[in-house]
Each structure stands twice: as structure tokens, then as C-alpha cells.
Amino acid sequence: MKYPxxxxxxxxxxxxxxxxxxxxxxxxxxxxxxxxxxxxxGFHQLFxxxxxxxxxxxxxxxxAIGAIATRALLxxxxxxxxxxxxxxxxxxxxxxxxxxxxxxxxxxxxxSEFFEYRDPLAKLVNDYLAxxx
Numbered sequence: 001m002k003y004p005x006x007x008x009x010x011x012x013x014x015x016x017x018x019x020x021x022x023x024x025x026x027x028x029x030x031x032x033x034x035x036x037x038x039x040x041x042g043f044h045q046l047f048x049x050x051x052x053x054x055x056x057x058x059x060x061x062x063x064a065i066g067a068i069a070t071r072a073l074l075x076x077x078x079x080x081x082x083x084x085x086x087x088x089x090x091x092x093x094x095x096x097x098x099x100x101x102x103x104x105x106x107x108x109x110x111x112s113e114f115f116e117y118r119d120p121l122a123k124l125v126n127d128y129l130a131x132x133x
Contacts, residue, residue: 001025001129003028003031003032003125004035006028026057029054031062031065034058034074037049038114039115043110044097048093059074065127066128067119068119069118070121
């Protein structure tokens, strides 16, 4: 499996289906969704779309591949979008997201930081998948 191409079309229909996937697939999937959402519409889009149900798993995936700077960036974005903490019930992420006007502007600088790719995500994921991480 080579990232990102092998994961371009992969979409899980439910958290249960995700949970039944191999751990390396879960990790690559989370990183792929993070990149796709943030590159397309920023952290707000990541949180608002269905990918928001996988934020905790994405934090774990970033740790697994060694993307420490990107994990810290996601943690900062969570603190802005969810000042009371990310909802334990991930299905409530849309309902709990703070006001878009306030959050969108506050997240924009973090989106720009993400685009700098301080962590080489594709390389880190491929090293992880190859077992060389």
C-alpha cells in the first residue's frame, strides 16, 4: 500500500467499519482525511464534515507516524473550535462546534501553518506502512 493513492477512494460508512479495519489502514485513513479536509476547506471543514467523527483517532494516528508538529497544530485547532473540549460523542462534533464566524477567522492562521507541512506527512505515513518508522 502506498500513501496517499491507495487511500484516495477509501471511505468508511461507519465507525464500526473503521474499527474493523487493520490499524495501519486506520492510521493512513485518518491522515488522508486530515489532509483532504484541511487542504480543501481548513480545519473548520475537518471538524464540520464527517471526518470530525475521527478527530481523536487522527490525533492517535499523528502520534503513530511521528507527526508531532501536525498533532500540536490539530490540538490548537481543537482548542479554538471546541473551547469546552472535543465532544466525547464524536457524532456531536457539528452541534458542538463554536460559531463559524468566530472560529473560521481564528482557525485561518492554523490552516496556513498546516499548508507549510512541517511534518512530511506522506513520507511519514509511507514509512509507517512499510514498518520503517
